[in-house]
Amino acid sequence: MSQKKVAFPRFGNYNLCIKYFVEQALNAEYILQPLLTQRTLEAGARYSPDSVCAPFKTCLGSLIDALEAGADTLIMPPGICRLGYYGELHEQILRDLGYEFDFINLSRYSTGKPKDYLKALKRIDPDLSAAHLARVGAETLKMLAHLDDTEAEYYKNCGFEVHHEDYHKTWSRFLAAMETAQSLHDIEQAYSWVKQAFSSIPISKPAFPLRVGVVGEYFTAVDGFSNHFLEQKIADMGVEVHRFMSVTNRNLRYHGKNLQIGIQDYCCYEMGPTSTANIWAAKHYASHGFDGIIHIKSADCTPEIDIMPVLQNISADYKIPVLYLSFDSQTSDTGLETRLEAFYDMIRIRKEGK
């Protein structure tokens, strides 16, 4: 049997981890589609219901990109919100368009028993052993944690670099190393290289820089294209940008019940896939003297709409401004820049007055 050509929707930089996993664990070829662009979004929007959230459209567009690039097996992630239902719709839409492919919808295997995920993966590699899966799985999670960790450091410092693009060049090189990694050794080597490289970039950072915390809907907060590279835009104004939401923090190291304890004054139970994490992060930023919080979501994202009143309470209690932004396929860059610039001016003038 020939090797399967596997693809996954574009989602931040996490495709690099999936690539590693597919290539090393599943004995298959991974198709890495081009980066998300306006064309991807438009292609996705053309075949999507108009009122559905932007991540649905982006994912559909990037699945089409993958099929055009030669993929024959598509994997769709599971999710606790409407995302859990999206795989089924994506498959139907793509089949109606006439594409031929195998579709592995992980939502169908989300039964609470991890063993069932093994069944899904065996569709790609019938000879997959649990031991091999466990080993490569652990390596992949290492890579994922390193990616998130490096990205977090990037956005904390890139706004203060002395030479233009120093950080960006290093970060791109690190991503390229992760893309070509073939073993845990490669991953660890690239990670220690980037740590070293980042720490030797000259920066000029004030003792008390402006700090902004970004919270919001999983996909839109994490995926740069989907939020119009909002973090880069604020960082470039000379701001330290923090974002708690990431696969590492939301999935690998997540313990909802324990985060809930710190926010019980604001809400007493989990309200959606990312509500506890976001409220916890917002309270954390507010109580740690951050200058502002930006809440981002795709338009009409119900779980995130639900946490907005809680953020308003945090904003009032800690006297910290919160900027609320919604993104859809029609969002204009100009409108976004106006709002970000005004937000930046406001927190800067406010800090100067203190």
Added chain:
Amino acid sequence: MMKRQAYLGIDIGSISTKGVIIDEKNKILASAYIWTEGDPIGASKKLLHLLEEQFDKEHYQITAAGTTGSARKLVGTMIGAGTVKNEITAHAVGTTSLHPDVRTILEIGGQDSKIILVENGVAVDYAMNTLCAAGTGAFLSSQSKRLGIDVEDFGEIALHSQRPARIAARCTVFAESDLVHKIQMGYAKEDIVAGLCQAVAENYLNNVGKGKKILSPVVFQGGVSKNAGVVSAMKKALGCDILVDENGHLMGALGIAILAGRSGSIQEFDFSAEHAAFQTREVNCGRCPNNCEIICVYRDGKLIDSWGNRCEKGALRAEK
């Protein structure tokens, strides 16, 4: 004799273009207010001409210029402004300079509306309408055309109403169909006009003002603040007095003039832009599938600036 310093500020909105020249003490030396009429370059030229006529060139020299409003970048390039800033910051700075004790600034313009919360003369929180222009000046002016009334008379007529019609305010499109329905039912014109004013105020408070603590003193500005009907509806809804400055429409221009003055960089401004020919051209980059639309601005046939590219690949450099 040394000439005294003056600063120019221009606020180019979707509907109207406003400009002021101020002295170092923020006193307004010249001001003008005209319609943009879909031609920000033409309107700005006309505005510069009006300002130049009022301006005392013998005693003052403009040493800094700034632009704000939705066409700030275009006009900023055109007049060579040293300060180009968003209208939210400009309005906050302009208003707090005249009303240092203000706590809430309500602003309803042609296409957008915003709320700015102020504490000790510094903006501490703001919100701006997203995705929808419901309840803005553009809505009022399109409805006034439907009713055959000049938008300037709208407020006066509204004040004559005893029982304003209830108009569904959540969305402009539904508000409009509700309005047509009420007209056909035979409601009196003034009741409909008053109902519309109420709809604008409610829509604003429910959308832009949602979750914000509105504390007095409240200043209301932007083109719609000239409408006495909306002012009275807003007062009723908030249950407190509202201050409408007679120069309320100039706050953005005033703010950006102050910011230009504060910027500290001195750049003498003459009115030559008034007579130059400006052209804009849109090019699609085509170097990647993003296909960014790049706007190029030419002064007398020479490229002076361009923007709209997402990355370096689409950067077009001005001829030196």
